Amino acid sequence: MAQYKGAESEASRAIHLLKKREKQREQMEHMKQRIAQENLVKSNIDRKFSAHYDAVEAELKSSMVGLVTLNDVKMKQQALVKEWEKQLAKKEQQKELQRKLEKLREKEHKEEAKRKISSLSFTLEEEEEAGEEDEELERKAFTTKKRKLGKNPDVDTSFLPDRDREEEENRLREELRQEWEAKQEKIKSEEMEITFSYWDGSGHRRTVNMKKGNTMQEFLQKALEILRKDFGELRSAGVEQLMYIKEDLIIPHHHSFYDFLVTKPRGKSGPLFNFDVHDDVRLLSDATVEKDESHAGKVV
Structure with a gap:
């Protein structure tokens, strides 16, 4: 294992540069996500009402055959509107859940970056204090560890099935649905x-x-x-x-x-x-x- 030959000030400077670059990258990603979300909201707001109205009218026309009473038409209209509102609420809940999951993953990435920086600082200090005998022992231990097979903590496993994570997502989705419905009922009153x-x-x-x-x-x-x-x-x-x-x-x-x-x-x-x-x-x-x-x- 190569020994770090620089001074302690250079090591601190390297750590500082790593932190600065990581912070700039996070700010840039956050700005891109915010701009993309604003553009998506502006492009969709004009189509919400027309899509809502056309879908309800089309479903009403397809379900009404022959002569029907006015009360039947009104009851069918109210049922279709409620069903369409439930679908809109479900879509909003899914979007909110996706945003929270993205924030959670971003937080995990930040913690992983901090852990790597701390590990780098600790390694630099050990290399400065260790002698030739310690280096030989570390080289042997590294070679033995490299030959063993194990899990790589740096690999993204978010795509794998996870029962606990799915239960947490379902719970969060249900909380968001109830919160959204309560807010809409308050507005309606x-x-x-x-x-x-x-x-x-x-x-x-x-x-x-x-x-x-x-x-x-x-x-x-x-x-x-x-x-x-x-x-x-x-x-x-x-x-x-x-x-x-x-x-x-x-x-x-x-x-x-x-x-x-x-x-x-x-x-x-x-x-x-x-x-x-x-x-x-x-x-x-x-x-x-x-x-x-x-x-x-x-x-x-």
């Missing part, structure tokens, strides 16, 4: 103010408080109760006879406000996820500045 305009040839603006998890059908039912006090022609009307139009788009009754708040889609003339009106969006403004103000939805 929050109240928000909805500004709408009843259109009978002219606009009649009203406001109503709803929960974010309420559907358009529940909103129209509450709006109808308010409008019946001022408009006699609505006393015999039902919810199925009303439509909610937001940014020139007819919003189906089975969609909830939560769907739009999460996916943040945009309509033909403004955002679909803002239901309160602060400014008059008909006024001229800078077209280069994107705003969240939207038109009041119409009930017709």
Whole structure:
């Protein structure tokens, strides 16, 4: 085994350079991962709502054959929306689990690098203090050890089946699922103010408080109760006879406000996820500045 001939200061300098290079490499990898994740989120956010809506509508059309009642259609729509939300939640849980596993592996790599640096420092000190007789004994011991077969601690074994690791991943996945569902239920129970305009040839603006998890059908039912006090022609009307139009788009009754708040889609003339009106969006403004103000939805 070759003996290190340099001074103690050179050994310290070598260790310092190793630590510095390892730190720079970790910072570069972290920056690459963050940029890639940001680009992925930006590219996927515009496709979430359209994919969600198209999938539910396609499944509904394929499952409805012949004449069916309106209640059957509504029940089927609600079941399909819940199933699609479960699938979205599962995908988010898998992504979160993958990120945590990557952080865990990165932590293990850091600990391995520190252990190697400590081992290098210890080896350099031993070589400076050892004599010729000790070197001969180390050479014999190294030769004997080299001939023996054993496990290489530097080999990555993460791809091998591991029952404990799989159980830990399943437990973590279940915790993430429960945490995500609890967070979404909390969001759905929050109240928000909805500004709408009843259109009978002219606009009649009203406001109503709803929960974010309420559907358009529940909103129209509450709006109808308010409008019946001022408009006699609505006393015999039902919810199925009303439509909610937001940014020139007819919003189906089975969609909830939560769907739009999460996916943040945009309509033909403004955002679909803002239901309160602060400014008059008909006024001229800078077209280069994107705003969240939207038109009041119409009930017709």
